Amino acid sequence: MFTSKSLSSGLSFTFLALSLVLLLAGQRYEPSDLECAQSVSSWSPAWDAVEYAWQTFQNGFSQKSIYRGVPTLELEEAWNASLQHDPIIIPTKQLTGLHDADTQLVQSENGNGALAYLEVFRNLGCLNLLRQHTYREEYDYSYLDAFQGTEAQIMARVDGCVQRLREVLMCLGDTTPYLIMLTPEKAQKESPDFNTLHNCRNFDKILQWTKERESPTLHKLPNLYSLSHE
Numbered sequence: 001m002f003t004s005k006s007l008s009s010g011l012s013f014t015f016l017a018l019s020l021v022l023l024l025a026g027q028r029y030e031p032s033d034l035e036c037a038q039s040v041s042s043w044s045p046a047w048d049a050v051e052y053a054w055q056t057f058q059n060g061f062s063q064k065s066i067y068r069g070v071p072t073l074e075l076e077e078a079w080n081a082s083l084q085h086d087p088i089i090i091p092t093k094q095l096t097g098l099h100d101a102d103t104q105l106v107q108s109e110n111g112n113g114a115l116a117y118l119e120v121f122r123n124l125g126c127l128n129l130l131r132q133h134t135y136r137e138e139y140d141y142s143y144l145d146a147f148q149g150t151e152a153q154i155m156a157r158v159d160g161c162v163q164r165l166r167e168v169l170m171c172l173g174d175t176t177p178y179l180i181m182l183t184p185e186k187a188q189k190e191s192p193d194f195n196t197l198h199n200c201r202n203f204d205k206i207l208q209w210t211k212e213r214e215s216p217t218l219h220k221l222p223n224l225y226s227l228s229h230e
Helices: 004-028 033-039 073-081 119-134 151-172 203-213
Strands: 052-056 088-091 113-116 179-182 190-193 197-201
Touching: 033 052, 073 119, 088 203, 119 151, 119 203, 197 203
Parallel strands: none
Antiparallel strands: 052 197, 088 113, 179 190
16 A cells, blocks of 8 residues: 555656656757747748758859859849749738737738738849949849939939848858968969858748749739839
């Protein structure tokens, strides 16, 4: 027959054993890259599309790229294909924490959520505008909304993009070191090595996720890539 003393001893042993098991399990558990990112980031409906892989940047001065060089139709199409053009819909119940409660949001036609864009595409749009402005004497961009208006208005958009990209880069604060190579075969005997190793999100997967969820709307929304607050 069990006594209160033996029952107490049994419970104490059970509690000790469970505590030990949980301690060992906790020591062995390592959060994934995605879990770490989620813990220090705002919520996003696109978390399911985020996938990490180690990648060495290809930043040599003569490195070829479909996004680089004097504008051509193919190059412009490559940039255009990398951007979000229609909003996605974020369900109302998932909006908490993404905006000030007093802010009025543009709703989808069926009223089941708010219209939204992902910031990566806004940032790419800004970078694209800086590229286009650099080559505006070599390529006709006058048909784009971002190049409408006076020269002062166009420059205000460019300046706004410089400010935005500055904020993004300073916020990320990438501390990856780049090294200086000995290059005796070159006129400049030392050269920076910008081909650095990074743990990157798979952009193609994020782009595909977004394209599959883009929702053309009857709402008259500001052109995402006119980059104007006028």
